[in-house]
Amino acid sequence: MLSATALRASAPATLATKHLLLTSGTRIVCCGLLHGARARKFTSSTNPFFLATTPKANQERSLKAFRERSFPHPVYTEAQMNDIKIAHRKAKTWGDWVALAAVRVMRKCFDMATGYRHDSEIASGKKTPYGTNAFHMTPEKWLARFIFLESIAGVPGMAAGMIRHLHSLRRLKRDNAWIETLLEEAYNERLHLLTFLHYRQPGLFMRTMILGAQGVFFNLFFLSYLVSPRTCHRFVGYIEEEAVITYTRAIADIENGRIPEWENLLAPDIAIKYFGLKPEANMLQLLRVIRADEAKHREVNHTLANLSQGEDPNPYALIYERDKPHPTKGLDFMKPEGWEKGEIDGEVVEEYMKPGKEWKTGEKPVGAAPTARAA
Template sequence: MLSTGSKSFLFRPFLGSCNAVQSGKLRCSNLHTTSKELTVKRYLVGNSWSTQPHSRLLHSCQQLKINDKKRPEHFKIETNDSTSEPNVVVENFPHFREAKKAKETQKGGSLAEAEEHPDVEEGRAMQDGGYRLPHPIWHKEELESVRISHRPPVGKVDKLAYYSVQLLRTGFDVFSGYTLGTYTGRLDEKQWVKRIIFLETIAGVPGMVGAMVRHLVSLRRLKRDHGWIHTLLEEAENERMHLMTAMRIANPGIIMRTSIVVAQGIFVSGFSLAYLISPRFCHRFVGYLEEEAVKTYTHCLQELDSGNLKMWCRMKAPEIAVEYWKLPADAMMRDVILAIRADEAHHRSVNHDLGSRKPDEQNPYPPGQ
């Protein structure tokens, strides 16, 4: 606690009498014109401001610079018409890394980075200066070698997971018109992108829910996670990037968005409860779900190769996909579908593997693999 004498010393004005007003502006009544740069440092001590730093509150400071000839952009000086006294608006300094980046941009060192397309930044991985989690980058041979496969269910848990996926897929195919469109051969790009968007909003849920549950279990039991969390988070983000890529092609309407909100609310609640009860069931469920995803994207590729999706045959890959999967600059939409299918096949194998392991076993998949 500060004594009355120390308080009066701490609040003694540095440039005349300065009073803080509720609007957040600092009014200086005796501000003299000078060509030198004056610096006032204010520190938050208790519930008041002081010109002397407190040893435990050095991180709560704001610095005010006033220069009549050259003022930084972060500070503004306004004039009060009634008193003709300047009102100095105090604004926070940017983070030191942001300030450094802005300085480099002014010098021209980061001009190319500042002018790049937003999708390039969205798809850039951590190792390239972005914030995307690591994920596999597929070679052309790997993309073309993906095949439809099925792991026969063994035991009650596997069968329950398998038939749950089959029931959900059959219902969604009928409700969305996919079954009728496949039978009549009238599936166009609009129907395909709607299906992809809706399914990817669901596919991005299991990884995030599984990682969250395992994270909370690790905190609650005071035990390590054995590396499962990062793999599940990578899967969740990978599925979300599928969605972000599809969103560059179409913009869903209000009915579609409402359906996504309702479906996500139901699926998140149900899957969270299921993961608390049986992680094995959930990973097996996702494994069978990814088997169906591989079938769906294989069908899409067949439609592309047969010429039924004429617009996608001539469409270039979105920039976000080129950056995320490191595709060639001249990549087409077919290359994007190949990359998404390879991701789904990878998730299929990973989840079937995790579903066969005990929750306290070591995760065999390093980051990005």
């Protein structure tokens, strides 16, 4: 009997050797150990960029060859992941309304491309996704949505981090620790994408869509961030709200038995090592931890949108007293709608986020202000 690790390691090679070439535009993939036999359409292009195949085991370097990741992932408890709920922050300013409108337009286009049906009652909490009549999709459509979603979700953090990095260099000033959190968010979204690519490789159509979407979205977001970083962070917060809804509905489909193909589908090694999952972790547990990540991005970006973009330090990089609720990298104190400026560690934010206020290295003022300078 193969162990979970051996089964997971042998899956890519098993899948790669079971391709039967039919017509010039179609292949049948016998998904063997993981998926069961089912048909998928592929391109017949000889360009490896457009080929839709499962990666061969010998094409990827063993994870053991790499040192510890620069952005280690916090380990979430079952209770913390169970507490993740669908939530929405009401728009209060013109910037909020612009961000929300942009997200709604993007979502409609995205829904059409992936065959997804948005349910406003589920999004507002009036209806549960566990209902017997709830709309659900096939595993292929879910994976297409996940892959497209994560290929776009990794853009904002990198673009914003790059802009703030260059801004810090140009003005010869500290960035107050925003850059690392933004880059870590982009890194996390890319790991989500790499995880899902172990289950399905997109064909020509989706790769073309991703190529075009990334080119358009990156440039629009880049220019928008130069004009209004606050609106951009609110925009990302609203996008992450939609991501939490998407993963919640996928989780409900698995738990309701609507996707039997995923009930015993093992998580790939890259996810096991990055998320800190157990070796026997399956697709359901994988989606639960990814949903928790999206919920955290939702909180982080709504929080950053509530702060002064050029003056306030990143509250997720500060040091706090343990017995007080405060922003954290994990799920210890979650605020789905983001932390307001005055809520962060009581009155500390009002005192230590004023323009020109310098932090003193080695000293800890009353109220648990930061004990060291942040880059």
